[in-house]
Amino acid sequence: MIKFNGLFHKGLEDLARQDRLRVCRSLQRIGVGRVLCQQTGRELVDFSSSDYLGLCTHPLLLERAVICAQMDGSGSGASRVVTGLTVHMRNLEQRVAALTAMPDARIFPSGWQANASLLPALGRLSIQQTGEKATIFADKLIHASLYHGCAAAGLRPIRFRHGDVAHLATLLAQCKSSGLRIVLTESVFSMEGDQSDIVALRAITQQYNALLCVDEAHAIGVFGENGFGLSLGFADIIVGTFSKALGSMGAFIASSKSACEWLDNTASGAVFSTALSPLLIGAIDAALDLLPNMVQARNQVEVLSKRLRKHMWNGGVDIGSSTTHIIPILVGKECKAMSLARVIEELGFLVVAIRPPTVPPDRCRLRVAICAYHTIEQVDALAHALLHAIGNDEKHGC
Ligand SMILES: Cc1ncc(COP(=O)(O)O)c(C=O)c1O
Structure with missing residues (x-):
């Protein structure tokens, strides 16, 4: 018997009681944007994937992955700072730098790792060079990996109201520290589907001499020149993932040459983790x-x-401030979101319920992600199903 099993069991029971238990189900891809749920045997149209351009099944990606692996192997064998940096990976970094209009870039094994390692690296720079801790100003709704980075850096972020640049300006004006000031935001918010005002953020961060760091995870591929995001020419540091619209895995941090070399020395997610597989580089x-x-x-x-x-x-459905391909169907409590997701699934659509800690307790939702492979008919059918299910309150009442 594993030690403390009773505690784990009780912990799970508590989560279930709060409607916060997550159960991972195995899905089989049975076509573009269609999955088969092994547990229920149901075929579903997938409206929860972040494969926004449908690239993860594109033959060119699969072919290039194999070619690259045939040259460099299936694994990189070591971290980037040991022997994991292949010529192909370095070429890719330079390519990303050019696409983000930055002097250089570094590739990380995942977006989570990039964000979780970036903040401690910046925090260390602040202490070393100014003798003071960095001050982090974060849009309230930034991704968990950025919050994790703040915690790993031992820094408690000062949170500004979501999308409220004036509030950020007030907070920056009150800051007396001479340590690094860092502003964190996303260009397209992962759960709200709205966008930051990057131009205004640039102006404010210039005015208060703060570093602007933008996570472009959900904009890359979908928005911007050549699909390379919304913060080109505005941010000091851009974080982007390859795991969503680019159809594979991994992430990048793009910035100045010195910033990238600082990351080589201090970003634990790159220093202490094996570099991305050549399959993924391809x-x-x-x-x-x-x-x-x-x-x-x-x-x-x-x-x-x-x-x-x-x-x-x-149909009078609350979708918050969404202006993008991420459309939250805001329903309120956990049990409402869970029950709506179940009804929608019975009607043939996979739209996963999002609950705390991902979103606040009163803002549970079904997060719809629109991808290029969806059809008008599928979108209309989903809309019909959602309106029907939401209208049919008693069926998904708590
Ligand atoms: C805004 C944002 N940043 C970072 C990440 C993490 O990226 P990855 O999935 O590549 O680890 C995510 C993933 O959900 C995200 O939504």
């Missing part, structure tokens, strides 16, 4: 080849997202 390289010409796919995402938002507005 797949990412192929995705970057395809990206500039995916205008039609980006348009499709935009058209379908507008269509679903309009359906929801017309």
